[in-house]
Amino acid sequence: MFCKVKFLPDNKIVKVHKGENLLTCAVKAGVYLNSSCGGEGICGRCRVRVKKGKLNSETTGMITARDQKKGYVLACLATVEKDVTIEIPAESRIDVFKVPDRAVKETRPGGIYSKAENIRCAEPVRKDNIYKHSPLASKLHLELPEPTLQDAVSDLERLIREIRKKADIPVMQTGLSNIKRLGRLLRESGWKLTVTLGKRNETTEIVSIEPNDTSKKIFGFAFDIGTTTVSGQLVDLNSDKVLGTKASFNKQAVFGSDVITRIICAEEEDCLEKLHKAVIDNINEIIEELVQEHKINLNDVLGMVCAGNTTMTHLLLKIDPKFIRREPYVSTANFVPVIRAAEAGIKINPRGLLYCVPGVATYVGGDITAGVLSSRMSEDEKVSLLIDIGTNGEIALGNKEWLVACAASAGPAFEGSGVTCGMRAIRGAIEDIMISEDFDIKIVTIENAKPIGICGSGYIALLAELFQKGIMTKDGKFNAGISDKRFKKRHGETEFIVVPKERSASGKDISITEGDIENLKRSKGAIYSAASMLLAKIGLSFESLDNIYIAGGFGTCMDMEKAIIIGLLPDLPREKFRFIGNSSLIGARETLLSYEAMKKVEEIARKMTYIDLSTEPKYMDEYVSSLFFPHTDLGRFPSSSIKRAS
């Protein structure tokens, strides 16, 4: 028996078998709901409202009795029994959102990175790109001499001859479809045309031909395909100018919040296709919004570079990631040749090119090689450490001679998932918090908007303040000796109210629970201990480092001091730290804009050695020691004790 499910406000209707899970129905209809637990009924983010008809749904503490009466249910706990109409509230939707301007303003004249200034909320400051401008796709306007009886070479040879007058390209190839169009196009355009040249592996391809001079219009996209967040950036491939950046939560989250859950899911029938389609939808929506905003024709988008971890890259290309999670944990491809974006279902010019930044190993993907590229650590004689605080928390170490990397299973807490009031660093996110001795709380939100939730940097500040003000103990529990109106009980768990519902944008309390603290503690512990182990493995210590680069979608604005206080970052001289923002996205963009950078990132991927921490005997000890604020070994955090004492 079939039922019809209608989703509002999209007005999308899907016909499903009776008894089907509502979250699955939504995916079938192409409607993606927030879900950081992967449909386990834990995160409570897939709240929807029944407008017409009835569902069979489990009751859950995540929905208040009042809301239940209004028809709210968790989609993941509901099954369809008859025709229904479902309304999806704004907060449950995965939507494209604008990334704050400062998060992408990383270019500024001057030294490679600014040294002293503004460490608290540093913009990554970069000298003009050191790699030569030679984008993945470039346009060339040509006026061909008309053929004569004396100069009667074929149209294609004439075209290639003219291209070679302007560019040094020994090997050139082109597809049959362009050749088929060439004769008519040349004559109808009066021998004036524009060719798009693309870098395809070691050769150059005539990607497309069009009449007249369109050489001013050529755009590309750089994408960071994160497990939690997909970020895309529209770039003018002539001027290298970034026109806009948007992000959205990875729609694959419906199928699980981490890569392993998604790999398991991909083994079910049709699920690989669904996971692939989900992320392609993310990408196409971001592209669509950005090109509309900038009034760009999709046909003028001719190149694209994606950086993501190995599983994300597999799913992007619909390569089965199954073997990644089986010993010996081998991926199908770390280096994928340049293909057409259309082959992956991405909607740009149908002949536009897609390059995926190569990875090192199953757990060190293209996002890290792109990050290393953008940090310039592989150009430096001094030793640098790169910490990418994403869902996985990858760490790279090295210099121009050698590179090693490892992965820490940090979880997505600092990306706003798995924590009650977590959110991405977008408008309305609390990014800094100060707590006075009498529990008066001052917050800073992005764009000074009414607060909606707390982003990564906000949680770092909150933990540091809770710890320093003695509200939270070093093992991450609330201090039982304090009683204040800010402490509340919800579902039997204590929460600390940061912003009461009267002042929040959602009308709900913005708070932190001990469960949230536990998750955040595990994330910060995983990152610190992995960095520490990686250094030990090479025979180095934190003290021997010259630079520490902090990357992460969230990480353009975090309080360094507070990150050290909670033990997320090592207690080193502050001038050694640099924020480099979403280095995966920046590296992808650099690869898009320069063939030299593409060759460099390939060299990085080949050169870097992956170190599997799980086989290191001392790793578990190191990890457990770091599950405290800041660490069991306070000797490692001298400034923490100074601060507390002051």
Place this chain on the structure above:
Amino acid sequence: MFCKVKFLPDNKIVKVHKGENLLTCAVKAGVYLNSSCGGEGICGRCRVRVKKGKLNSETTGMITARDQKKGYVLACLATVEKDVTIEIPAESRIDVFKVPDRAVKETRPGGIYSKAENIRCAEPVRKDNIYKHSPLASKLHLELPEPTLQDAVSDLERLIREIRKKADIPVMQTGLSNIKRLGRLLRESGWKLTVTLGKRNETTEIVSIEPNDTSKKIFGFAFDIGTTTVSGQLVDLNSDKVLGTKASFNKQAVFGSDVITRIICAEEEDCLEKLHKAVIDNINEIIEELVQEHKINLNDVLGMVCAGNTTMTHLLLKIDPKFIRREPYVSTANFVPVIRAAEAGIKINPRGLLYCVPGVATYVGGDITAGVLSSRMSEDEKVSLLIDIGTNGEIALGNKEWLVACAASAGPAFEGSGVTCGMRAIRGAIEDIMISEDFDIKIVTIENAKPIGICGSGYIALLAELFQKGIMTKDGKFNAGISDKRFKKRHGETEFIVVPKERSASGKDISITEGDIENLKRSKGAIYSAASMLLAKIGLSFESLDNIYIAGGFGTCMDMEKAIIIGLLPDLPREKFRFIGNSSLIGARETLLSYEAMKKVEEIARKMTYIDLSTEPKYMDEYVSSLFFPHTDLGRFPSSSIKRAS
């Protein structure tokens, strides 16, 4: 109003508009009829029989009154008025036929070409291929070491690493579809697989991957796409062995017998598609027959090289040839990159590669560059002349330093078209004729079969005999002074009976008319005068030549002496002549089997200069002088007068 037309014995039914031409209906149904005049009602080869229903048809002298009563009509002169059933007699069909073995036995140990032996019916004798074996597609069986925790590179890198251990390939690429299959395939086959490597322009492609060891099974096709005849050869790409050769009349003949008519036709709506489909049908049928005969799986056919004139190559790839016939006569592409055969609609392995031998100019195509390759004239310090007696009659001249070429509009008479009883050099064709003083005629047929018609070499012998025995005058008319029972009148024209109907396989007289002689005379005159002009242009004479190579599908068995007697070939020392058979097909095969040969043929195409004879002031005089047997200037043919005197 629509009518249904059923074609027997194929049982193919097509629905057409009332009033549609029957020849067009047949093409729509995928049934190709013989037609050397292109549907003008002249050649009389598209005879069909109405079995049921009625057609509106013009009466024609080509069908006897008796046959008209039996329901025979010319398809090109008939239109459909109501539902009909049409039977197509065997002789009106374009069928795949076997090329006689000797026509393709061109390899024999010894000198590059045999010098002295058997000039009358010489097999082209060739030393073993001088180009290194490195076919367009080759297979490599690999047993990959299984991944371990210590050796955990990705599947694709593991594969490439293993390939590089066996072959020196700096740049390797592969498509996404292979990568998608790789993980599962490796594990299911126990890490034993076979890869097909293909040469794609300057890089190597992993064309396909398959489980287990299939490296013994890899085949390719070489094709000569002639205006009149399409010939294909199945080759074992491991051993270079030719497994079989077949040919069929180019189905495009339905749309016109020469390239210009077909180009004009291609400008009509949908006609480019039809012309393309016609030749692709030729190719696919030959492939199908040869693979079935040799019990080969189509998936093991992974490479293909086609050589054809420029228009044929355009139509093969469905590139509009329109501009070829408009001043300044420019083609769209002379060099086409390697593509997948499937892109052109050719049915081999869907990822199998297709390379078209590059041409020099609009009227000197890949068939000539392939011919020059196979003749070895471009490796020789001495000066050689290559005459390809095909529909167009191209001529090349030069040595290892320089090459020039021109085209003579020879017409297809020596290929069996445009002459009353012409046929290709297949079983049953008269290939030699001797006429005694008392008009007793001895014939030699291919495979000693009952005679069906006369092939090119047969016509050369016939003309020489008619001329030498005084039956035909030097201007190509029958000697009015002779009366013999062999002279008959048909449709008001005199014909000379070579084989009376009682002794022919078709039950019809095999004869030659003055119209036939006129056509053959123009062909031979066009070729001789073009060769003569080309030499003059370079400041050389026939006497300065060291080698004269005679190529052509027909030309593996022709009487050199008789070709000189009629003035087709110059009167030079006989040891300078070499027959090199279908040099376009042989050159295509050499290109298929060796990357070195591919580079060589590209060099030939780049090096060769096209000379347009139509702009040469003296060309018309030279042509008119050669419209006699053997020539107006008998001083050029000293042996001719000796023979006649003897």
